[in-house]
Amino acid sequence: MAGILIIAHAPFATALRDCIAHIYGGIPARIGVIDVTPDCDPAQVSAFAQSEVERLRENNGVLVLTDMYGATPANIASRLASLADVRVLAGVNLPMLVRAVCYRTTPLDTLADKALTGAAKGVHAIGPQTSPGGVCAPSPCLPTTGAPLSAAEPLPATAMQAPRTGTRGTGA
Numbered sequence: 001m002a003g004i005l006i007i008a009h010a011p012f013a014t015a016l017r018d019c020i021a022h023i024y025g026g027i028p029a030r031i032g033v034i035d036v037t038p039d040c041d042p043a044q045v046s047a048f049a050q051s052e053v054e055r056l057r058e059n060n061g062v063l064v065l066t067d068m069y070g071a072t073p074a075n076i077a078s079r080l081a082s083l084a085d086v087r088v089l090a091g092v093n094l095p096m097l098v099r100a101v102c103y104r105t106t107p108l109d110t111l112a113d114k115a116l117t118g119a120a121k122g123v124h125a126i127g128p129q130t131s132p133g134g135v136c137a138p139s140p141c142l143p144t145t146g147a148p149l150s151a152a153e154p155l156p157a158t159a160m161q162a163p164r165t166g167t168r169g170t171g172a
Helices: 012-024 042-056 072-078 094-102 108-121
Strands: 003-009 031-036 062-066 086-090 159-161
Touching (some): 003 012
């Protein structure tokens, strides 16, 4: 099962993890978050991100999800892309994360493709003509019970708020 690391502008990474906990009735194992603050030290956050990748790593690697391409969290995440068995995707949204949790037992490249597809398929215009009967169809990956995703004991859900320095970080 692949580990998942979310690196995003504070408090988005933690909020996404909390949404997954709400959907699945608990935080699935091997999901880590790093909330990047405006005044963080990107070098310190990068070092922490590398340690999180090692903590979350399983047989088929780690999927790193980040919010906005070109912004500080994505720049930090991009430094992880050269590590073995790590894939980095930008543009994370809740449908992408749900899909990633659903398919984390697949090979890492398949997982990345499924997550990207989930992100794109999860974006819709909603209006009177777009939703027959006024009901949105649920995702086929959502659990049918409130039981945790895995019977295995999950790692502690660590949320890091990036270390603060006296200056603003670079990027958005």
